[in-house]
Amino acid sequence: MSEYMAVQTVITRYCDAVTRRDWAALADLFAPDATWDVIGHVTFHFAGADVVPGIRGIVESTGSLVQINTPALIEIDGDRATARSTIYELGTDKEKAHRFEEPGLYEDVLTKIGGKWKFSARRFTILHFQMDKISP
């Protein structure tokens, strides 16, 4: 697999793991000292060992959450890479009384550690948030 494809695979694995709520798969994608930030109508910051439990807490506060990711724009420089991708999140609240849509932009820094690409930093900027009551 080319380096470019390997980086794209890490980004896609992230969305797949969130959608499937596969927390072990998610943990494999981050460097030990990684950071994860959300900027928008809500803000979050997690670092290191707090990243995966932090994401898990957010995702499990929803009734369902599916992440649709676009192909990323990737720049590789040796063992470091940056990537930008747009995602579209669709979900419900815990009670499944409301549904929401949340497009946003991920800006990533990745590092190759032991031959595998990992996220060193992920920053998600929420571009829009809309929540509607689900009609019975």
Next chain:
Amino acid sequence: MKNFTIALAVTALLSVGALTAPALANSDKKSEMAQIADRLAIQDLLSSYSAAVTRHDFPAIGPLFTADATWEVIGAPQKFAFKGAEIGPGIKAAVEVAADLVQINTPALIQINGDTATAQSTVHEYGDMADRSARAAATGTYEDVLKKVDGKWKFQSRVFTMRQLWILPYPPKTDAKK
């Protein structure tokens, strides 16, 4: 004489090394290029499927599948399962309950093993019902098995697990809570 023989042997070994190292590197490179080409072809197949559904280009769907392929939807209110020649017409009937249907596919996670492969991808579908009485939005994940037939990758099986389905009022409301 002995030293001369050893020197000759070392020279010979070095020559063999010099010849085989680039040969191996070239072979590795060729194999990596073939892997990349296979991955691109498989991603192209998945994207061609979603493009054909979005464009209602139903004649383009059948050729994407092997002759004995299966296509199945699970987790939806209605069960769909088609095989072989039924797949193209079956998907056409399923899609045409909507006046228009857009299928957005994500980059797939692909595993290749010789002439077979598996792929996982997420899709988002939305569209208006044929009578414009409602708008439907759905998400789900595709689990695919693929096979290389006469040099071309085809679907051997597609299983779509529906994860979310909403039937929304039509025309869309504008009083969304932000």
